Amino acid sequence: MSSGWCYITHTLWFITDNDLYLLYNLQSVGGLKIYNTRLTRLDGFTNLNQINGVLELKSNSYLSNIMVLNNVDPDGITELILQSNFSLYSCSNSTSCAFMQTSKPRTISNNQGDCNN
Numbered sequence: 001m002s003s004g005w006c007y008i009t010h011t012l013w014f015i016t017d018n019d020l021y022l023l024y025n026l027q028s029v030g031g032l033k034i035y036n037t038r039l040t041r042l043d044g045f046t047n048l049n050q051i052n053g054v055l056e057l058k059s060n061s062y063l064s065n066i067m068v069l070n071n072v073d074p075d076g077i078t079e080l081i082l083q084s085n086f087s088l089y090s091c092s093n094s095t096s097c098a099f100m101q102t103s104k105p106r107t108i109s110n111n112q113g114d115c116n117n
Contacts (some may be wrong), residue, residue, distance in 0.1 A: 020044025
């Protein structure tokens with residue numbers, strides 16, 4: 001493990017609107033669940049490259065961009081849930097597109113644009 005980098009082995013849950021920039025050094029989590037926030041972007045996860053569990057973004061009405069998750073290795077994601085993020089028009093990034101090529105469970109609904117199936 002490199003000095004200064006953060007690794008969390010269990011699921012990281014967010015149900016708050018706190019500044020995600022504090023997580024800039026985070027590289028790995030056991031899962032990521034972000035519920036019912038007023039976040040518009042996930043820019044604090046710039047260095048996140050491994051999610052070993054579920055990736056769930058649910059009921060984040062203002063979330064419009066998840067491109068920062070491009071660096072995440074899709075092989076570690078066990079389930080993808082993108083649901084009721086009413087400002088999220090595009091889910092197309094290298095991580096989500098690669099995940100969609102697998103047979104792993106997914107729920108993608110009640111978002112906008114190409115982010116509904």
